[in-house]
Each structure stands twice: as C-alpha cells, then as structure tokens.
Amino acid sequence: MYSKLNGKLEVENGEGVVLRDGKVFSTSGKELICEESVIDSMREGLVYPTKPVLDGSKIIRFVELRGKSEYSMGHSIAKVSDVVKNAEYSLALTDPEVGFGIYSFNQGMISAGKKPINGTELSFSTKSSTMNLVLLAKNHNAYKTLCRILTTISSLRQNGKTVNLKFLEDFELSDFILISDADSNNTLFKNLLKLNIKKDDLYLTTELQDDLSDERNRRVELLAKKNDIKVVLTNDYRQIKSEDSEGFRVIQSLKQKKVVTSAKLVSGENHYIHESDEVENWGVPVEWLDNTIEILNKIEIYDLSVKDNFNPIFNIPKGFNNEKEYFWHLAKVGLKRRFGDEEIPTEYWERLDYELGIIDSMGFNGYFLIVADFINYGKRNYASYDNETVARWKDFIKRGGYSENPINFGPGRGSAAGSLVAYATAITDVDPLKYGLLFERFLNPERVSMPDIDTDIPDMHRKEIIEYTRDFYNVSTDITESRVAGISAFGTYQLKALLKAIPRAYYQSQTAISLGEKLAGLVRDEKGFGIKEFCELPEVIALSEEDKRVARILEVAPLLSGMVSNLTQHAAGYVIAPEAVTEYLPTVFVEGEQLTAYTDVESCGLLKMDFLGLKAVTIIQSTLDKIQEKTGKSLTVTEILETATTDIDVFRTIASGGTKNLFQLSSSGMTDVVVKCLADIDEPGSEERAKSGDYFGRVVAAISMYRPGPLAFIPQFIENALHPEKIEYVVPEMADILSTSYGLMIYQESIMSLLQVVGGFTLGGADLARRAIGKKKFEVLQSLKQTFIYGDEKTGVLGGIKKTGRSAKELEDLWADVEAFASYGFNKSHAAAYSMVTIIEAWLFTKYPEYFASADLNKVGGNQKTTEREALHEMIEFYKDRGLDIRPVDINISEDEFVADNGAVYFGLNKVSNVASAAERISKERKERGEFKNLYDFLSRMQRNSEKGINKSVLKSLIVSGGFDSFPGTRKDKLDKLEELSNLGKLLKSNNDLIFDKYGEKYFDIWMDYQNEELDFQTLLAEEKRVTSFYISGHPTEKYTSISKKDKDFFNISELEALSSGVDLYLLGIVNSVRQITTKNGQLMSFVSIEDTSGSCNLVVFPDVYKMFGRYLEVGEIINVSAKKDINSRGTSYIVRSIKRSSDINIHNTTDHIQIKLSKDTSIAKEELETIINESKNPIHEYSPFVKMSYIFDGKELFRTKKNSHLEIPFDLTMVNYIKNKLGADSVRVIWKSDYETEFKDVSIESLLTQDEFELKIWY
Secondary structure (H helix, E strand, O other): OOOEOOOOOOOOOOOOEEEEOOEEEEOOOOEEOOOHHHHHHOOEOOEEOEEEEOOEEEEOOOOEOOEOOHHHOOOOOOOHHHHHHHOOOEEEEOOEOOOOOHHHHHHHHHHOOOEEEEEEEEEEEOOOOEEEEEEEEOOHHHHHHHHHHHHHHHHHHHOOOOOOHHHHHHOOOOOEEEEEOOOOOOOOHHHHOOOOOOHHHEEEEEOOOOOOHHHHHHHHHHHHHHHOOEEEEOOOEOEOOHHHHHHHHHHHHHHHOOOOOOOOOOOOOOOEOOOHHHHHOOOOOHHHHHHHHHHHHHOOOOOOOOOOOEOOOOOOOOOOOOHHHHHHHHHHHHHHHHHOOOOOOHHHHHHHHHHHHHHHHOOOHHHHHHHHHHHHHHHOOHHHOOHHHHHHHHHHHHHHOOOOOOOOOOOOOHHHHHOHHHHHOOOOOOOOOOOOOOHHHOOOOOOOOOOOOOEEEOHHHHHHHHHHHHHHHOOOOOHHHOOEEEEEEEEEOOHHHHHHHHHHHOOOHHHHHHHHHHHHOOOOOOOOOOHHHHHOOHHHHHHHHHOHHHHHHHHHHHHHOOOEEEEEEEEEEEEEOOOOHHHOOOEEEEOOEEEEOOOOOHHHOEEEEEEEEOHHHHHHHHHHHHHHHHHOOOOOHHHHHHHHOOOHHHHHHHHOOOOOOOOOOOOHHHHHHHHHHOOOOOOOOHHHHHHOOHHHHHHHHHHHHOOOOHHHHHHHHHHHHHOHHHOOOOOHHHHHHHHHHOOOOOEHHHHHHHHHHOOOOOHHHHHHHHHHHHHOOHHHHHHHHHHHHHOEOOOOEOOHHHHHOOOHHHHHHHHHHHHHHHOOOEOHHHHHHHHHHHHHHHHHHHHOHHHHHHHHHHHHHOOOOHHHHHHHHHHHHHHHHOOOEEEOOOOOOOOOOOEEEOOEEEOOHHHOOOOHHHHHHHHHHHHHHOOOOOHHHHHHHHHHHOOOOOOHHHHHHHHHOOOOOOOOOOHHHHHHOHHHHHHHHHHHHHOOOOHHHHHHHHHHHHHHOOOOOOOOHHHHHHHHHHHHOOOOOOOOOHHHHHHHOOOOOEOOHHHHHHOOOOOEEEEEEEEEEEEEEEOOOOOEEEEEEEEOOOOEEEEEEOHHHHHHHHHHOOOOOEEEEEEEEEEEOOEEEEEEEEEEEHHHOOOOOOEEEEEEEOOOOHHHHHHHHHHHHHHHOOHHHOOOOEEEEEEEEOOEEEOOOOOOOOOEEEOOHHHHHHHHHHHOOOOEEEEEEOOOOOOEEEEEHHHHEEOOEEOOOOOO
C-alpha cells in the first residue's frame, strides 16, 4: 500500500526521508509530520527514496537488485531503454559475466533522474553445488574493479579455463555489495566466506517465484542465521512486465535452438520489474525489503561519461625533449621532402606554422604523432624519420614476417585532407593549398573537440597495421593488460530476421521456415516500416485471422523487435589507451580478439582510431603488387599522384564513358555527368586544361554534386565547366574561391568562405555557423542572419553592410543562398581526397589495364553468391567490350584468383568447381618446380609430390574449363580419356616407374590417341558454365544477337536500368533459373532469370502469358522476350508479354501484319470486323504483342476503316483461335518480311501452329 506523508511540510521532488530518534526528516533536514504507522514501519537511519503520487508522496520500500537485460543475449528480453523507463527510482543491472549494457544503463538512469546500480552476476559450480553471486559496485573505484573482473572472466573462458571463487582473491572487493543465492544445502558458501570481503556487505537472497520458493527461502534464513548474514529479497527480472513472459520463453528457446515445449526454461512467475507497493503486499518480512534500501544507501552515483581525454603515451625517440618538439620536427622535414629540390613558397611555411600553433594550443601534438607513426610505418617512409624509429619499424617487420614493400593507404579521407600538417607528415597525399581546402573545416580552434583522422587501408594490410599498433603501445604480454582493443558492436532483431526466427521457437524446421518466409515476404522496404506498421497491413491482419500460428507469432514479435541479438565487432574501430583498456571499461574476448564492452568509447575518454578498409584502395594495392611481381616496377600511390591528376590520357579514359569499373563513377547517371562535363576533351587546349588541374576539378565537382540536393544544378555546372568565361559571380570577391566549383557553392568550404569574405566571420566562426545552419533551428538561423548582415560587436564580426557596403536586401538574398546550399554542401576536402582514389584507378586502368582488370574482378567475384556472380559476369563483359582478352583457366598461368599475364586476364583456379580445394597445391607445385610440360607431367607431379594429389572430378573440371588447352589435344579428346587418366593418376600414386616415365611425352601422346575433334560449341559453353558459373569462350546468345538487334525495341540487359517505367522491351537471353508458383486463384505463373552477354535480369511471367509460353521456360533455353518495364513501390520488374525460342529466331521477329478474310456480304463483314476489333480490347491480351491488321473485302486489302485509321490486333494464340472460330480456319494469314528476302510473302496461320504454339520458320 502507499505510505502517505501528511503534514505541514511537503517532500521536495527527489528528496528521500529518514527516521531519526522517532522522527521523520527529509534529506534536506526538514521534519515531516507522518502517521504513526509510517514511523513504525521505518528502520532507524535508513534513507528511503520517495516518489510523488497523486495525493502525496510514496515511500519506496523496495528496489530490484538483480536483473538481466537484452545484453545477456538469450536470458532476458528487457531492453535497457525500457529498464530505465520502468525503474521506479533505482534498480540494478547484473547481466551475467558481461558489462555490455552498463554504460547505456548508467547514463540513461542518470539522465532520467534515477539512481543506477551497476553490477554483474557470476556463477560457480562443483559436482554437488551451484551458486550465483551478484556483485554490485558501490562507487567508481568498484566499477573499475568490476571492469577488470569481467575482463579476467572473459579471458579465462576464452582459454577454456574453469572460473571458481578463488579467482576473486586477486581483486579488492571491499567496495562491493555481494548477494549470494546460497542456502543451507550449498557447499560453496563456505568458500565465499574465505574471500576478503566485508561481512556487512554480504547478503543472502530470497525469491518468490514458484511453489518451491517457500522451502528454499526457509533454508536461506537458516544459513543466514547461522552465519549472522542479512537476507534481501530479489526477483531476478528478465522482462519488463508480467505479461511479457511468452516473449521470454521464446528468446530462451531460440538461444537453446529448441522449441518451447522441449527447451529448458527458467521457472518462476515474478521475473519482471516490480514497483515497491506490489512487493509490500506480498507479506514478506519487512527486513527483506529494508535491506534493499540499505544496499541502495551504500551505492554512489558516478558518471561514466568524462570530459577528459585519456590519450595514449607516445614514446618519443632520443634527441627530442617532448611531443611538440618531435612533432614539429617531423612536419617541417616532411614539408621539405614534399617539395624536394624546389623552393617552398612562403604561404606554405605560414600555413604550416599556423596549423602547428593551433594543434599545439589544443593539445593534439600526441594525437598527430600516433596517426603519423602507423601510417608512415605502413608506407615505409624511412627517409622522413629518425634512425631509432626506423630501427623499431624494421624490427617489427622482421618479427612479424611482413614485406618491406610499402602499403598504399588511401590519399585521405574526410576533413583531415584540409590540413597541410597532415600532408607534410604523409598522413594524407592531398595538398590543401593546391586545392583551396580549409584547415578550420578539420580543426576549429573555436570548437574544441578531438580531431578525427580516419584512414583507408588495403584489406590485406589492415591486420598488419593493427598488430603494429598493439606491439608499439603494449608493455605487457598479458592479454588482459592490452592498451589496444577492438570495439564491440551489437546486432539487433530486424523485422525480416525476427519474423523468420520466432517460428523456430514454436514449430519444427520445415514449418518454421515456411511460416517465416511467408511473413518476411510481406515486409515492405520502406523507410520507417517496423513491426507496428507490419501488423497493421491488411494482408497481415487477414493472415493472422485465418492462421492461428501467425497470430501467435505476431503477439510476441513486438516484444523482441529491435532487441540485441548478437555480439559483433565494429568494422574498423579500435581504442588506444594510456593504460590497460580494462582500467576504463569492461572488455570481452571473442575468438582471440579483445573488444570493449561499450560502443560509446569516446564518451569514456578513450582515443578511437578507425582502421578502415576501402575496396578501391584494396584494388589499387593488389594492382601495384602484381605490377611489381610481373614487371619488377615498384609504384606507390604518392608517386602516381604526382602526375595522374594532370594526365590527359587519364581523363580521356574517363570521358570515354567506360567508367563502370571506377570508384565513384560506376553508376550510369554518374558516368553521364562526368562524360558531359569533359565533353571538350578532344578540343584545342585540352592538354593545358588537364595540366592546370581543370579536368580534375571538374571530376571533384561532379562527384560532389551527384547527390539528391544539388542534382538540379548539374546542367548549370556542366555549362559553366565547359564555358568558364561565361560564369557570372554573384559575389565578385569570391571569384578565386568559386572558380574551382565553377561559380556554384557546391562545397561546405564555399559557404565558410562566403561568411568570411562577405560577413566578416572568422573561418572558425564560419565553420560553427555552417554547422548551426545545417541543423535548421529557426532561432539560431535568425541570429546568424542578423550577424551576417549587421555584424556582432561581442564576437567582433563586422557584418556584410560594414565589410562590403552591400545593402541589407542584397545580403538577405545572399543569406538565402547560404541557407539553401548549407543543407547539402559537400565536404571539399573529402571530395578531393576521394576523387584522387578515382583518378588513381583511372590511371592504372589506362596504363596497366590487364593488371587493374584482374584486381578489380577479384574484388567483384566474392564467394560466388548469385548477386556477386551476376556482378562479376557484368564486369567480365565490360572488360571484354573494352578490348581486354579474358581467357579461360590455364594450368601454367592461372593462380587462385584472376591474374594478368601476357596482356590477358586469366580465370582463377578458385573460380572452377571442384578445383578450389586443389588450387593452392597446384600453384605451389608450379612455383617450386616450374611449369607443367604436358598433361602427363601435370598428373605425375601432382600425384607424386602432393599428399592429396588430384581426383577425377578435379581433372574433369580442369579439362572442361580450358585448364589444359595449352597441351596437345582438344577438350573432347581429354574427356574421352577421362576414365583412363583417372586410373593413371591412381597408378602414379604408388608406382614411380611407368612406361611414360621411360619414353616420355611422345609415347603418352600416342596413348592418348588425339582425334582433334572439339566439343560442339554450345556444349563447350555449357560445360564452362557448369564448372565456372560463366561462359568464357563466348556466349550462347551471340549467334542470335545480330538478328534480334534489328527490332527497334531491342536492348541489352545492361541497358535496362536507365529505362523509364512503361517502356516496351525486346530481349535476348539464356534462361538461368525458373521459379514456378501457384497464385491464389490456382493459376501457374513464374519468375525467370535470364542473361545475355552484358548481364542478367529477372522477368515476371503472369498466368495468361505463362499458359501460352510456359513450356519455353527451361534452364539453358535461349529465348527472345517481349516485355514491359514496370516500376512501383515494391521495386522494378520486367513483365513478359510473349516469348520465342532460339529455333524461332532465324528470321526478323517483327511480323509485318495479320491479314483477315471477311465475308463477301457487306453487313456480315462489318459485324465480323467489329467483333474482331472488340475482342482485341479484351484484357486477357494485355501482355501480348500487337501487330498491324488488314482485311480482305471485295477483292481488296484494306488497312483502315472510317472510324479507325490504324488497325492493330494482339498476336497470340487465343486471338488467332478466336478469329478462326468466328470466320473459319482459312480466314487468317500472317504477312511478314524475311531477313533473307526482299519481297513480302504470306504464310497460312495453319503452317505457323504446331501443337498449339507459334513456331516461326523461313519459307522459300
């Protein structure tokens, strides 16, 4: 029941009450007049929290001291946000052996004005007993110890070691509350008493969960009395409300991978968060409740979000006194190295000194040293560093077994590219003065915050850089003492995955899969579409009404939606700390990797570094590695950039439109923009425009503009880029600044410069204003507008009127432009840096096309999933179209992946079915003992020198994929001898003296008996496709393409993306897959995937069309398809109208017209004609092709009537049969023009109908 405090004094919100000497006081010292029953129920000296209620204040007599959240993953469905929301005043979070939720819980409770209690629950077992022990941290020191305890447990578990009570002896436990669930039967309790703990902080817990609770609680009280230990009531909450129990049952079942009826579920009915008055009504001993308040009184509130930055210690080499001296030395030496023998312009020294001063004043010398160190280590920039550092780098390379070759980082990323210091110290390769980039966009002295320098590292070298960082900063080999750790990330139950998961808790595999797929298929791919919107869909409501299983799933789904489901690792983030990371937060070990328990590491004061991987940078590194391996030429990104951004040939490559393989330029829309803005590439003066950097500037601007906001300005940008002399600058003073963006405020830096040049802002103040404008807060915008126009004496901003003499009206118009562009202005520093990545790729494609293509194809292919296979197919055709020679596997050239050799690109062994497992052995044998001389040499060496050798399936796949084409004989010859070759391989394993060893290749060739007959070309292609998923030597559709292209609506599949909805299409392709379904009306339809030489696409064949053409839809069948593109809210589809097979594609597919013979009687003829025209409008013909119609009457062929100047009818079987039934079998004729003949010919419909389907044939 509520305990009401009535009297003269009100309890202030948030105040507690305490009983002293029989009187009740608020925590502010005011005496309260209370009912005697209230006073009698209070324990002397305890501070009870209160909570305002409608008619007074409520004393809180109980708090939850034990409970698990979603971060226990499978043991609770209580989301941390909901725990905070439903906490009455305070409660504890005690996820077992993990601290994942502590930060968000602690900070959430503090923000809500509530008291967090941070802890964990440990479990200890022997053969006879199990004991759970809750540890609650009383203060921040205890929290730090808790971090170490959790880290140590995770380390022990990782190494397969048992965690027992003894391990706690290594920790100071005096600042902890310990709550044990031991009872008088528990043999582990005596070991707990041996720990160095305060007995006054040790409690035993009782629970009220089920019928066994009373007996167990009796045993707990016996143990407590025997050892003089207090008893406290806990509920071990696992859910928020009592009605959430079904969700808890489901999550446990999913964790155990069992259905609820067979899973081992936690018993009890009170595993939810209780309010104090509910527990008071249970009639338990009052001391059990008061002891929860006693514990609460011992807990301090501490903030885990700190303002301090705990930066790691950078050990400077001998000869330097401090970080500043060393860092400034590196910056100045680096700038000199950038210019070589050239004299450094004064503005560079001035900019360098300015930036160094800002960095030093903000205390970031050490940060820059850290970033510069691992980047320059990777780049092997020995010449820029001191001997001590270089020796340290080389020692690590030797110990780690790494290559001395430089790692090619990306040129830069983000606003850091605007720093000259970053350029001088080789952190970036972007000269900010050359490209007009602003340092204040990166590091603003008027906005103190940690700099953020992200780095793009080739995938194959990320591990090396991370290991180097660990090695440098760690001082102990104890993994729990590591100063470098990865960052945790957490997966959550997203809608589709959730709908597929829940059925597994109720039904066996096939039923669960079927239900899950059915529900997931109804999810709409719309922004903001969640479980609530899903449950409100009419089709979902109908489904749940007719299927109780669905209703059951949807009842639970809202409880689990968005809940933490699994632990993952942040893709790139690592923390570097001055001491062990676990001194600052808990960590966990996953597969040998130490991860922080929180994602919010920077809020805890730790330095976060992002070691990012970028596919384009990986492709560049792979290309450079292969160039060096094959040609001996060593190139670096830095060296390439010395000329690439001004190389006319590079921009000719881009202007050609062949940019599908280039970073940021791969989409058709982006290609179109960049081609148009480089339209003067072959006009006079193009060499000068390239050398001046104009073309590079256009690429940077084009990439920056190709986004939703500025798209409308692209035509103006293209016009200005091609005719810069016509640009009219609204602000003449900004002509120099805006010339690089062709008169438009494309970049955020342009906004900042405008605010500075016109409004008198400092660049730091302009950056703050830019950020504020982007947030679109009305009051802030009005204030900034006033400052821009009239100035601000407090901040020293002159304002536009004073600074430029412009009128308020002119400045208001300018401000409108500022607001418009600020919302989507692009970071120019980032744009310049990432455009350099594009240019490097274009340079490599221009100068070393086969090396770049092979590296690019290796990143496209992935693990051969369907979408990746389609993308790889598309890129192979792209490179073929650009003249690259893509060749099949060659046993003496091919490596695991695509490889360039002799000007061609060869398929990789790992792309061949059955061969991937043997690829490494084949490559190793060839590298160690040279090329294979012939097929026998291959068999002999692989069987005798390799333990596993090769089997028959490997041999067959290599034959049909072309692997042995360089040896005598055809693929058919080798396949005909496959059985004998396989048997020979087995002999070679056990016999070292065969006849072929004595008499050599000539005798082997005689035994092979080569007939030099090759497989049929279509069979050869089909076999290639079977083992590689690709057609390599050609494509099955090629022989029909020239004929199909004569149709005006013909498109290659790669061209479909650019078409609008409603466009009629004519496609040629080979069927890859067919998925047939039955509609609700019981009719058959299908979804079909086809491919041509340019790519693949999916078709929809509705029932009416399927009836006519379904029999043509067989995998491997080459078909012509007439279709229409349809774009709607559910996506894009291609709806089929008609289909022809390859056997029907030996004439031009377009029929000239259909000829109808009418009755000689005028009135009957009119009726017949009207009937035919009306039938042609029947919806069943919606997806059929329409052709011209003529009619024969009175000996004449007519193509129009008085009402219709142009007659068309559907050309399908249903229409033809309709006319035949109405007018007679001889009343219909088809007239078309043969590709091979010039005159019109007529053919009877009867000759076109074979087994109720159309088969077009040539008639001579």
